[in-house]
Amino acid sequence: MVEVSLERVTKRFGRVVALDQVSLVFEDGKFTALLGPSGSGKTTLLYIIAGIYKPTSGRIYFGGEDVTDLPPNKRNVGLVFQNYALYPHMTVYDNIAFPLRLRKLPESKIDRKVREVAKMLRIEELLDRYPSQLSGGQQQRVALARALVKEPTVLLLDEPLSNLDALLRVSIRAELKRLQKDLGITTIYVTHDQAEALSMADTVVVIDRGRVQQVDTPQNIYNRPRNLFVATFIGSPPANVLYARLTEKNPSLACVEVNKARFCFEGERAARLSRLGGEEVVLAFRPERARLGTEPRSDMLSIPAEVYVVETLGRENVVTLVVGASMVKVVTPPSQVPRLGESYYVLVDPRDVMLFDPVTELNIDYIEA
Amino acid sequence: MARLALRRARAEARAAERVMGDVETLRSARRAYLLAAVLGAASLPMVLLYLLLVLSSFADTIVTGPDILEARYSLDNWLMFFRGEVAPAAGRLYTTADILATIANTAIVALGVTAVVVFTSVLAGYAFSRMRFRWRRGLMTFIILLHAFPGVALIIAVYAMYVWSSMPLARSEGAMVAYAFAFTVLARASLELPMSIWLMKGFFDRIPWEVEWSALIDGASRLRAWWQIVLPQVKPGIAALAIFAFLAGWEDLIYVHVFLYIGTAGKVKTLATLIEELTANIETSYLPVVAAAGTLYLLPTILFFVLTQKLLLEAYSGGLKA
Numbered sequence: 027m028v029e030v031s032l033e034r035v036t037k038r039f040g041r042v043v044a045l046d047q048v049s050l051v052f053e054d055g056k057f058t059a060l061l062g063p064s065g066s067g068k069t070t071l072l073y074i075i076a077g078i079y080k081p082t083s084g085r086i087y088f089g090g091e092d093v094t095d096l097p098p099n100k101r102n103v104g105l106v107f108q109n110y111a112l113y114p115h116m117t118v119y120d121n122i123a124f125p126l127r128l129r130k131l132p133e134s135k136i137d138r139k140v141r142e143v144a145k146m147l148r149i150e151e152l153l154d155r156y157p158s159q160l161s162g163g164q165q166q167r168v169a170l171a172r173a174l175v176k177e178p179t180v181l182l183l184d185e186p187l188s189n190l191d192a193l194l195r196v197s198i199r200a201e202l203k204r205l206q207k208d209l210g211i212t213t214i215y216v217t218h219d220q221a222e223a224l225s226m227a228d229t230v231v232v233i234d235r236g237r238v239q240q241v242d243t244p245q246n247i248y249n250r251p252r253n254l255f256v257a258t259f260i261g262s263p264p265a266n267v268l269y270a271r272l273t274e275k276n277p278s279l280a281c282v283e284v285n286k287a288r289f290c291f292e293g294e295r296a297a298r299l300s301r302l303g304g305e306e307v308v309l310a311f312r313p314e315r316a317r318l319g320t321e322p323r324s325d326m327l328s329i330p331a332e333v334y335v336v337e338t339l340g341r342e343n344v345v346t347l348v349v350g351a352s353m354v355k356v357v358t359p360p361s362q363v364p365r366l367g368e369s370y371y372v373l374v375d376p377r378d379v380m381l382f383d384p385v386t387e388l389n390i391d392y393i394e395a
Numbered sequence: 396m397a398r399l400a401l402r403r404a405r406a407e408a409r410a411a412e413r414v415m416g417d418v419e420t421l422r423s424a425r426r427a428y429l430l431a432a433v434l435g436a437a438s439l440p441m442v443l444l445y446l447l448l449v450l451s452s453f454a455d456t457i458v459t460g461p462d463i464l465e466a467r468y469s470l471d472n473w474l475m476f477f478r479g480e481v482a483p484a485a486g487r488l489y490t491t492a493d494i495l496a497t498i499a500n501t502a503i504v505a506l507g508v509t510a511v512v513v514f515t516s517v518l519a520g521y522a523f524s525r526m527r528f529r530w531r532r533g534l535m536t537f538i539i540l541l542h543a544f545p546g547v548a549l550i551i552a553v554y555a556m557y558v559w560s561s562m563p564l565a566r567s568e569g570a571m572v573a574y575a576f577a578f579t580v581l582a583r584a585s586l587e588l589p590m591s592i593w594l595m596k597g598f599f600d601r602i603p604w605e606v607e608w609s610a611l612i613d614g615a616s617r618l619r620a621w622w623q624i625v626l627p628q629v630k631p632g633i634a635a636l637a638i639f640a641f642l643a644g645w646e647d648l649i650y651v652h653v654f655l656y657i658g659t660a661g662k663v664k665t666l667a668t669l670i671e672e673l674t675a676n677i678e679t680s681y682l683p684v685v686a687a688a689g690t691l692y693l694l695p696t697i698l699f700f701v702l703t704q705k706l707l708l709e710a711y712s713g714g715l716k717a
Binding site: 076098101103104105106108109173176 | 624
């Protein structure tokens with residue numbers, strides 16, 4: 027068990043920069059999720075840790091040891107690929123035993139270890155089968171067993187659940203989290219599914235276009251996104267974004283205007299807003315933190331809007347409204363089903379309003395004075 | 396409950412797959428019969444000719460049609476053939492030839508070509524499929540271009556190479572024979588190589604990179620990953636390749652004639668050059684025995700194609716399904 031750290035790792039494929047000066051620390055024994063849209067560089071990062079790719083520049087450390095120049099077979103990592111990559115010509119037993127045979131362990135010891143890990147993952151009765159005779163969920167367990175049997179210093183998982191059906195995915199999610207906690211093995215998990223990342227990980231690393239956007243706990247990633255990308259990438263539906271004009275810029279009182287609705291912030295927020303360069307600010311709020319009201323309220327941001335579409339989901343309704351030239355989504359309780367074309371006020375508590383600098387797209391709460 | 400729903404979902408997915416397997420067109424039975432009749436008629440002459448050859452090898456004359464019923468059938472031709480009594484000559488009834496040696500020579504050439512082709516194209520196919528090096532694309536185009544040259548067009552230049560390179564060996568007959576074999580095998584194999592390398596590359600292309608990476612991460616060296624993980628998965632490809640190469644070597648006439656037959660002044664014969672020799676004097680040769688030789692010559696082809704039809708079809712259509 028070690029801590030994995032990256033120091034200004036850059037990877038170029040020809041002219042494409044897949045990773046740009048990434049510095050990260052994956053804590054010892056923790057479950058870290060690498061979350062990003064496709065093409066963000068998260069799998070490249072995982073392959074660099076595994077040693078499949080060499081970084082163009084930068085260093086990689088396992089514990090104190092510099093492994094940048096070590097080939098994958100000298101790093102002792104366990105990796106589960108998205109397509110599992112089982113050896114089709116070997117039985118499940120031989121698949122799991124393969125890493126141990128390469129270490130030239132005595133056959134009796136290999137047998138003991140294979141059966142041990144097979145029991146842990148409940149695939150004992152599959153040992154004589156071939157990978158093509160297994161279901162997706164079983165293949166995934168075998169791949170995990172093969173990765174764990176060699177007691178790796180780091181466990182790397184590349185979208186291991188994306189090939190499974192929805193129900194299975196949810197049940198394996200919980201199991202995987204429990205397994206990681208029991209084994210206490212440093213785990214890095216690549217996914218584009220925010221639900222997986224937020225539900226399983228101790229720490230979430232949001233990555234986009236080869237750059238780290240935010241490293242934080244799932245709670246903070248959700249509630250205090252560092253920039254506009256994180257705010258609009260996380261959440262289902264994601265945060266609403268509105269451009270507002272700054273009409274008043276005093277350190278004690280700062281006012282914004284959006285679609286003829288005016289709201290003033292005081293205190294710390296006002297001070298931060300007053301330091302912004304331009305006359306604009308980006309407002310964002312989560313659909314489930316807003317309400318629909320028929321009257322404006324003075325203690326809340328109250329934006330006049332017109333109902334555009336209503337999606338009824340049973341547990342809740344997602345209402346899409348037109349605000350000037352933009353659309354916002356609001357989650358309403360099942361009892362409140364607005365009709366098309368009705369006018370409402372979108373009400374948001376000022377504490378739930380996130381404010382971003384339109385130029386740097388940074389959350390103003392994170393801007394250093 | 397959840398498990399039950401899951402099972403049902405899977406069953407439905409499988410059923411959908413079955414239904415969506417093919418475009419559902421209306422098949423007319425009459426059209427199918429008509430198509431079968433046309434194709435059957437088109438291939439009838441070929442099948443008939445082979446059948447007549449096989450029949451003639453057991454008959455006392457070359458059967459060509461209605462005389463099938465008049466000819467007398469026995470194993471005499473085959474016995475004579477294996478005793479080496481193949482060509483009638485003045486004074487004696489038959490000149491003898493060492494048939495077992497001839498078959499052995501044919502096998503040496505065929506197996507030699509197979510070995511060279513399999514060894515080279517498995518390595519080259521892997522390199523072209525998996526490794527990035529300078530001139531990779533250019534070299535691949537160049538190789539397929541070589542495939543366009545017929546072997547006959549190259550034979551003068553290759554013969555010049557043969558004469559020039561074999562000069563130092565001219566004094567020792569044994570060395571000369573060994574060299575003739577080696578040269579024939581290499582020259583014939585190089586005609587097969589372009590296609591084989593491309594075929595093999597196709598097979599390697601089908602193995603996902605992740606499987607090979609997995610082996611590396613499990614602690615294997617590149618060589619071991621290739622040997623233990625990648626190679627077993629292209630076995631069907633290697634088998635198809637080996638069959639093609641074996642048949643090419645077994646059946647070859649031109650290269651065997653020029654380098655092995657002429658190169659050793661007629662001392663080393665293969666089945667192809669033996670039949671060529673026997674039919675050279677068509678007036679005097681006893682053709683039913685030649686028919687036996689011809690049948691033996693064709694045997695591997697027929698056997699391989701009957702036994703491995705499916706495999707060869709898949710090899711030609713670009714590799715095997717996982």
